[in-house]
Amino acid sequence: MFINLSRIIKYGILGFLRNGWLSMATISVMFLALLVLEGLIVFNIFTNTALDVLQDKIDISVYFKIKTPEDEILKIKKSLETLAEVKKIDYLSRDKALELFKEKHAQNPVVSQSLEELEDNPLLASLNIKAHNPGQYEIIASYLDESSSKESFEKVTYAQNALVIERLNRIINTTKKGGLIFMIFLALIAVLVTFNTIRLAIYSNREEIGIMRLVGASNWFTRGPYMVEGVIYGFVSAILSLIIILPAIYFISPYFKIFIPELDIWNYFISNGFVFMGYQFLFGIVLGVVSSGIAVRKHLRV
Amino acid sequence: MIIFQNISKIYKNNGHESVALDEVAFTINPKEFISLVGKSGAGKSTVIKLLIGEEKPTKGRIIFGSYDVNKIKRKEMPFFRRHIGIIFQDFRLLSAKTAYENVAFALEVAGRPQSDINEFVSQALELVGLKDKMNNFPKELSGGEKQRVAIARAMINHPDVIIADEPTGNLDPLNALEIIKLLLKINELGTTVILATHNKEIVNYLDKRVISLDNGKILRDEEKGKYMLA
Numbered sequence: 001m002f003i004n005l006s007r008i009i010k011y012g013i014l015g016f017l018r019n020g021w022l023s024m025a026t027i028s029v030m031f032l033a034l035l036v037l038e039g040l041i042v043f044n045i046f047t048n049t050a051l052d053v054l055q056d057k058i059d060i061s062v063y064f065k066i067k068t069p070e071d072e073i074l075k076i077k078k079s080l081e082t083l084a085e086v087k088k089i090d091y092l093s094r095d096k097a098l099e100l101f102k103e104k105h106a107q108n109p110v111v112s113q114s115l116e117e118l119e120d121n122p123l124l125a126s127l128n129i130k131a132h133n134p135g136q137y138e139i140i141a142s143y144l145d146e147s148s149s150k151e152s153f154e155k156v157t158y159a160q161n162a163l164v165i166e167r168l169n170r171i172i173n174t175t176k177k178g179g180l181i182f183m184i185f186l187a188l189i190a191v192l193v194t195f196n197t198i199r200l201a202i203y204s205n206r207e208e209i210g211i212m213r214l215v216g217a218s219n220w221f222t223r224g225p226y227m228v229e230g231v232i233y234g235f236v237s238a239i240l241s242l243i244i245i246l247p248a249i250y251f252i253s254p255y256f257k258i259f260i261p262e263l264d265i266w267n268y269f270i271s272n273g274f275v276f277m278g279y280q281f282l283f284g285i286v287l288g289v290v291s292s293g294i295a296v297r298k299h300l301r302v
Numbered sequence: 303m304i305i306f307q308n309i310s311k312i313y314k315n316n317g318h319e320s321v322a323l324d325e326v327a328f329t330i331n332p333k334e335f336i337s338l339v340g341k342s343g344a345g346k347s348t349v350i351k352l353l354i355g356e357e358k359p360t361k362g363r364i365i366f367g368s369y370d371v372n373k374i375k376r377k378e379m380p381f382f383r384r385h386i387g388i389i390f391q392d393f394r395l396l397s398a399k400t401a402y403e404n405v406a407f408a409l410e411v412a413g414r415p416q417s418d419i420n421e422f423v424s425q426a427l428e429l430v431g432l433k434d435k436m437n438n439f440p441k442e443l444s445g446g447e448k449q450r451v452a453i454a455r456a457m458i459n460h461p462d463v464i465i466a467d468e469p470t471g472n473l474d475p476l477n478a479l480e481i482i483k484l485l486l487k488i489n490e491l492g493t494t495v496i497l498a499t500h501n502k503e504i505v506n507y508l509d510k511r512v513i514s515l516d517n518g519k520i521l522r523d524e525e526k527g528k529y530m531l532a
Contacts (some may be wrong), residue, residue, distance in 0.1 A: 007410050018398045211394045214354070215455065216383035217411040 001073070004221060012228020022201050029197040030237035033190035034284060038245045041276075042184045042265065047179050049263040051172045058134050058165055061157045063124040064143060066094075068152040070125070075128055076149055083143060085136035090128040097123040124154055134169035138162075180237060191287060196292035198233070202226060202299070207300040223296045230292035234284030242280060304330040304353070304463065304494075309362035311348050311518075320350040323359070324518040330496065332462070335489045337505050338498040338516035346498040349515070350467050354386055354495075355379055367462060384412050387456025387493075391468035393448040395440040399428065401451045402436040408458050426454040430484060446477030453484055463494040470501055478504065489528055505529040 016023050070093065077089050092100075098121050105111040131137050141158040144150075158165070190208055202209075205226075212222045246269070253266035269276060311323040323345045330336055338346050351357045352364060355371050364371040367385065374382050387408075395404050406421045427433050430450035440448055449469055454466050466485060470478035482497075482504055489495045499505060504510060505528065512527025513520060522530070 003415065004413055015398060207394075208396050208398065211396055212407075212411070213380070214383065214388055214394070215357075215408050215411060216380045216459075217407075218380040219377075221380075221411050 005224075008221065008224030011225035011227050012232065015225050016229045016232045019201075022204065023229070026197050026233050027237045027240070030194050030233055030284060030287070031240045033194045033287075034237055034241040034280065035244065036186055036190045037283060038241060038280075040186055042249065042252075044179060044183060045265060045268060046260075046263065047175060050260050051175060053260055053262050055134055056130075056167065058130075058137065058161075058168060059157075060129045060131075060137055060140055060144075062127045062129070062159075063154040063156075064126065065152050065154045066124065068125065072149060072152060073125055073127065076147070079147075080127070080129060080140075080143075083140065083226050085131050085139050086129060087132045088130045092126045092128065094121050094123055094125045097121075097125065134165060134172065137165055170217050194287050195291045195294075196286060198230065198288065199295040202292060202295040206299040209296060213300065219300055222300060223293060226292040226296050227289050230288030230290075232288075234286070234288035235281065238277075238280045238284040242277065303332060303365070303367060303502075303515045305363075305365040306349075307363040307365070309352065309359045309364065311345075311352065312360045312408075321518050323352075324331060326515075326518070326520055328513060328520065328523060332494055333397070333489070333492055334429055334511060335495045335508070336497070336511045336513060337485070337497060337508060337527070338513050338515065339500060339505055340521075341500060344515040345518045346500075346515060347467060349516075350465055350496075350498060353465065354388060355382060373524075380411065384459055387459065387461040387464040389449070389452050389456050389466040389469045390465065391471035393440070393445075393452050393472075395448055395451055395455075397440050400437050400439055401432060401443065401447075404440070404451055404512050405455045405458055412459060419482045423454075426458050429457075429487075430454045445473050446480060449473060449477070449481050450484065453481065453488070457488055457493065461493065463496060464488060465496045465498075468500070469497070470499065470504065475503075479507075483510070504527040521524075 062076075073091065077091055080086055080089055098115075101123060102112065128139060131140055137158060141156065141162070144153070144156055144158075147153075154236065209222055249269055250266050253264065256263050256265050306326055306328050309323055309326045310321070313320050313322055318365050324347070326345070338349060339484065348357075352359050353366070355374055358372050366382075371382075371384075384509060395401075396407065399407065400425060402452065403483050405426055407418050409419045409422060411440055424433065424436075430453055432447060432450050432454070435447060440451070443451065449472075452469075453464075456466075464485070466506065469481055469485075478501065485495050485497065486508075497508075509526055511525050512522070512529070514522040514527070
């Protein structure tokens with residue numbers, strides 16, 4: 001058993017080295033397939049982060065009439081928090097709002113002067129509500145609309161922003177769906193091209209496979225070395241594509257950051273490096289082994 | 303002991319039937335050297351394909367030692383084939399392996415230990431006179447040398463039978479004679495040899511049993527036969 005395995009591995013490595021051109025051709029195709037896959041992963045991270053950032057900017061604010069007591073606002077906040085759709089509520093009191101306003105316009109003498117001339121705080125207390133996903137704002141808005149404390153609302157921003165929120169929501173959903181389909185499609189092409197390349201490589205060895213059978217080699221002894229070659233193909237092309245993609249990400253990362261400040265793709269790859277490499281090797285090796293295994297099977301019927 | 307019991311083989315192609323073997327029956331005893339002669343298309347190759355289980359007969363039964371050849375399962379086929387050494391007209395060496403590795407391969411597939419391989423392969427290559435070229439690849443060898451590698455590979459497992467299908471077909475007369483002498487030597491060492499050929503000089507030179515085939519039928523089966531097709 002062990003002696004067979006070691007012979008299979010030995011012949012796999014020898015075959016890989018002696019069929020230099022064929023190995024190179026197969027590896028370059030697999031290498032391109034892996035690059036496509038990596039490109040897709042980067043693209044996916046980019047769009048998803050962009051959409052998340054966008055999504056995070058959507059919210060509903062409820063402004064309360066000046067005379068509304070704080071107790072009541074907090075009561076409303078508590079009742080809103082029981083909704084499953086609500087992710088987070090920030091309460092901004094009138095004093096706090098004024099403070100933020102002053103801070104924001106500290107450089108502007110006109111604003112600060114006019115504020116001083118007012119005797120009372122003109123700003124309203126508000127609740128800022130964020131939902132888990134953009135589709136849920138409508139539910140929250142209608143809950144607010146039917147609320148018993150509706151009289152104390154000065155205004156609800158949803159009414160003004162409803163159109164924008166809905167449109168944004170649609171764009172986010174289509175982009176995510178479209179991206180997924182695009183990714184599956186490209187990944188499928190990469191897999192098929194690799195599979196066919198390996199099949200052709202083995203087709204050119206079909207006579208050898210027949211001879212091995214006639215000399216009395218079992219199926220596994222015949223097939224094994226080709227599958228070992230598949231492992232080597234996957235391993236080498238994974239390493240090659242990592243050598244290309246890592247510096248590329250390093251250089252591209254700052255440009256992505258200009259678009260979306262929250263996205264640091266280089267850091268993302270560094271912190272998920274092992275998972276990423278694992279996928280890379282897994283994809284390459286599984287593809288290599290399965291393709292070789294299936295391709296040889298066809299020629300084993302002697 | 304090999305027994306062909308009323309073997310017929312009919313190939314069907316687009317509804318068109320062609321009879322390759324028609325009720326062929328013969329017995330080959332252990333340690334015999336027999337020549338299978340006939341024109342192209344007489345059925346020599348079919349007999350060999352049936353014997354090594356590459357194809358199944360349409361009718362009849364083939365016994366090979368303790369095996370009923372048509373009933374061998376695909377999984378058992380490799381083990382059955384290790385009882386037979388096969389030599390082809392086109393050599394059929396593994397082009398990506400050296401002469402040494404080609405011969406060693408037959409032992410490796412049988413799971414023999416490395417020490418056996420080191421010993422036997424060198425011996426076999428010495429016997430066929432190729433010890434100094436054992437690290438050459440097939441493309442670096444002449445036709446006669448390739449065929450000698452094939453013979454070394456065929457005999458390395460100490461098979462019960464060696465089947466040679468037109469082994470001299472691609473060789474010049476001198477090399478052909480060398481190959482035949484090697485086969486005779488192997489036969490003297492106790493292995494059954496079945497030689498399919500249409501080379502008249504060789505058959506007459508051998509002066510051994512001859513089975514003549516014509517149009518899928520046995521024309522003649524003689525001890526110490528000559529090459530005659532009429």
